[in-house]
Amino acid sequence: MDHLKTGFHPSAAGQGEASEMSEKNSHSHHDISVRSLAEFVFRRGDLFSQSGFVGPGRAMEGVRGHQRLQASRPPQYRSEVPLKWEEASQSLTLCVRGRIDGVMETPEGILLEEIKTTHKASIQEPSWLHLCQIRLYGALWIRKGETRPLLLQLTYYHLESGREQSFNVSEKTDVLEAFLKEAIDTYTQWLHLHEERCRQRDASLRSLEFPFPSMRHGQSEMIQKIEALQDHGGAMMVEAPTGIGKTMATLLPTLKALPHGKIAQCLIVSARGPGQRAFEGALQRLRDRGGKLRSITLTAQEKTCLLQGQSCDPNRCTRRVGYFDRLHPARIHALEKSIQHLSTEALQKLADEHDLCPHALGLDLAPWMDVLIGDYHYAFHPAASLDFIYGEEAPRMSPLALLVDEAHNLAERGREIHSQQLDTRSWVGPLEIIKKKDPQAAECLRALWRCWMETLRPRAEFREKSIPTVPSYQGDLFEHDFPAETQVQDPSHPLVGRQIDADQLLLNHFAEAWQLWMRRFLDRSETILSQDATFDGAASWVELYFEMHGCLKQLLVDSEEHCLILKKEGDHIRFHRYCIDPSKALARSWGRSWSTLFFSATLHPQNYHRRLLGLSDAARSLSLPSPFSPDQWRVWIHTGIETTYRRRAANHSKVVEAIHATLQSRQGHYLVFFPSYDYLDAIAECWQKAYPDAEGLLIRQKPVMSLKEREAFLAEFSHPDEKTKLGFALLGGIFGEGIDLVGAQLIGVMVVGVGLPQICLERDLIRDHFEHTEGCGFEFAYTFPGLNRVLQGVGRLIRSPSDQGIVLLMDARY
Numbered sequence: 001m002d003h004l005k006t007g008f009h010p011s012a013a014g015q016g017e018a019s020e021m022s023e024k025n026s027h028s029h030h031d032i033s034v035r036s037l038a039e040f041v042f043r044r045g046d047l048f049s050q051s052g053f054v055g056p057g058r059a060m061e062g063v064r065g066h067q068r069l070q071a072s073r074p075p076q077y078r079s080e081v082p083l084k085w086e087e088a089s090q091s092l093t094l095c096v097r098g099r100i101d102g103v104m105e106t107p108e109g110i111l112l113e114e115i116k117t118t119h120k121a122s123i124q125e126p127s128w129l130h131l132c133q134i135r136l137y138g139a140l141w142i143r144k145g146e147t148r149p150l151l152l153q154l155t156y157y158h159l160e161s162g163r164e165q166s167f168n169v170s171e172k173t174d175v176l177e178a179f180l181k182e183a184i185d186t187y188t189q190w191l192h193l194h195e196e197r198c199r200q201r202d203a204s205l206r207s208l209e210f211p212f213p214s215m216r217h218g219q220s221e222m223i224q225k226i227e228a229l230q231d232h233g234g235a236m237m238v239e240a241p242t243g244i245g246k247t248m249a250t251l252l253p254t255l256k257a258l259p260h261g262k263i264a265q266c267l268i269v270s271a272r273g274p275g276q277r278a279f280e281g282a283l284q285r286l287r288d289r290g291g292k293l294r295s296i297t298l299t300a301q302e303k304t305c306l307l308q309g310q311s312c313d314p315n316r317c318t319r320r321v322g323y324f325d326r327l328h329p330a331r332i333h334a335l336e337k338s339i340q341h342l343s344t345e346a347l348q349k350l351a352d353e354h355d356l357c358p359h360a361l362g363l364d365l366a367p368w369m370d371v372l373i374g375d376y377h378y379a380f381h382p383a384a385s386l387d388f389i390y391g392e393e394a395p396r397m398s399p400l401a402l403l404v405d406e407a408h409n410l411a412e413r414g415r416e417i418h419s420q421q422l423d424t425r426s427w428v429g430p431l432e433i434i435k436k437k438d439p440q441a442a443e444c445l446r447a448l449w450r451c452w453m454e455t456l457r458p459r460a461e462f463r464e465k466s467i468p469t470v471p472s473y474q475g476d477l478f479e480h481d482f483p484a485e486t487q488v489q490d491p492s493h494p495l496v497g498r499q500i501d502a503d504q505l506l507l508n509h510f511a512e513a514w515q516l517w518m519r520r521f522l523d524r525s526e527t528i529l530s531q532d533a534t535f536d537g538a539a540s541w542v543e544l545y546f547e548m549h550g551c552l553k554q555l556l557v558d559s560e561e562h563c564l565i566l567k568k569e570g571d572h573i574r575f576h577r578y579c580i581d582p583s584k585a586l587a588r589s590w591g592r593s594w595s596t597l598f599f600s601a602t603l604h605p606q607n608y609h610r611r612l613l614g615l616s617d618a619a620r621s622l623s624l625p626s627p628f629s630p631d632q633w634r635v636w637i638h639t640g641i642e643t644t645y646r647r648r649a650a651n652h653s654k655v656v657e658a659i660h661a662t663l664q665s666r667q668g669h670y671l672v673f674f675p676s677y678d679y680l681d682a683i684a685e686c687w688q689k690a691y692p693d694a695e696g697l698l699i700r701q702k703p704v705m706s707l708k709e710r711e712a713f714l715a716e717f718s719h720p721d722e723k724t725k726l727g728f729a730l731l732g733g734i735f736g737e738g739i740d741l742v743g744a745q746l747i748g749v750m751v752v753g754v755g756l757p758q759i760c761l762e763r764d765l766i767r768d769h770f771e772h773t774e775g776c777g778f779e780f781a782y783t784f785p786g787l788n789r790v791l792q793g794v795g796r797l798i799r800s801p802s803d804q805g806i807v808l809l810m811d812a813r814y
């Protein structure tokens, strides 16, 4: 999870939400909020200078605080008064908007009040940014034609005590005027630079042609359909088999839509690095043909951080100090110089030149890029840092074209993204710091630990269970004397009348007790961390806060899409808030883009993918036939091999024989995919025993491989030679999709088993859910994900019109 936020929300400020520029009319219109304008122009100082910590409930808490204070004011006090000012130049109009928290006529003049809520008991000095905001409001009020004296007041409202602390800001009219002018001039100057670049981009895109001599079969149909999608908006699913050239077929028509003004940016998300690199390559090809495009590859914080591979620790980093003082020159540098693609390396170089945090700089530059490339996380994680697209500041539909590559992976990744874990082991590190910093918060953790140690921990039979959504038992958690079973009485509950056993009652009651103590811990954490989250060890406390928050959300919200699983692991317990059905959460994210395109080589069966991606029946889809000939490959099915867990060991020698026989058919490179590492190792051992002379030709995937080791694995295949090579790899793993071994680099693929996920509590919960909702639970939980992996594995074989090869599927269930 990415908690690093720079605080500026360009959604309201920038090219996205509020920018309109049509092809015919070169005069553009931009909206910006007072807050965003103040942040863009006047923000100074350090990254994390406020506290760096904003809990998920903080926004709502702040709204309630505002309302309480406003309600306490005299009757003539007007709350949430809208203000706006439009400033037009030759090529653009900038509209500055805002809502002043309170306006009141007093004998001395007009009082304008800006309210800020805080957890700090006492404010020594008001924040510079807050002062800027109230000054901007004052200047906007003057532009309304106000001639009476203005009294500007900045009030801090302490959320715990309700105490207020006010600061009067007395400024002369001409000073306020000059202040607003400086803000508008600086921002407009920036917009001119940006727009000039966009004009050049648009001109280049209008004349940009398809960058290959001819289109492949299916490519032109795909391009036409995507043009229509970008024109009308909405969502579409495209199944385009390997060889059609889908990277360019999706990218070019999307970029061509930029000059029309319906979209302002394109966000491309992919499950893996190779997919992202394919788009980087396609963008470069378009640039080589004259496309003036700016792009950035968004990289995880730990990959760009100076502390290399660690979580952000502001106390050990100088790049945060004075970050906002140096940000604007770096922005100008990136815009003015000929940086076309900000790869991780280019971003680090730019950050080094300006002594800035690379990750924060990437997020600050992203709103001004034409194309953003990143992991699914950036589009679908609820805490994704792209606030300008999906943040609270951008509630309206974003003019964004979202391209989701390898969309067959999104449902499973969506489950991971929307699941959370809380493991009592993760308390050990922060506990010492919490004890020192706040004994009350430490006491909450101790109480949680006691509940666990005295109730579930001693029960030897307790291993893992999902928490039932039943009304809780009202007795004492430590009583241990639960009734053998009870009946659900609540008539509104879906399980009314059902018998619930003592185990379930205990679990449910345990969860209730935890809910109470978690809430207390989170409250204390919010109070402490909101005041200061930059002390030594604060990062681990913040991490624990968010883990616990995710877990509590499940305890409080009875969501059909999630379940809560408790697992005993030694002395510890792990809570797993598991997402059974990611469709609604995914649709909430992609539904805010102007257009969303899901594409992959395999989106079969379509109804399964539609359902899990949250697409309605009305969503458009396109399924293209493979451009390759069926004569290019032969498929053999060996049904004499049983690979179920129980029958597996008895069939090892048959698997080895089948692999050996396949190798005899033709010399060359083969990949064999297995459902697990244990299985892979067992067959490798049998292979070595049966064919000790052939041991040297075997290369094995390992559970953990460095980038170098992965490259070495692939390098064995990348030089086609006359020798036979045999690679054992994991089905659905890093070599099971996304690799491109063309021609003689790969002439055979063998798949052991049908790829079904391992039977476990989580999968069974998915099965039960989809059995209830769709009537085909086993297919959703096991069969379809399994066959997806098989199709991907097999898909490694034929990558070009001249490829030839063999597929061997081994399992009695084929």
Ligand code: SF4
Residues within 6 Å of the ligand: 004, 047, 301, 304, 305, 306, 307, 311, 312, 313, 314, 316, 317, 318, 319, 320, 356, 357, 358, 359, 360
């Ligand atoms: S460079 Fe690393 S430690 Fe420094 S502010 Fe950025 S993410 Fe944090």
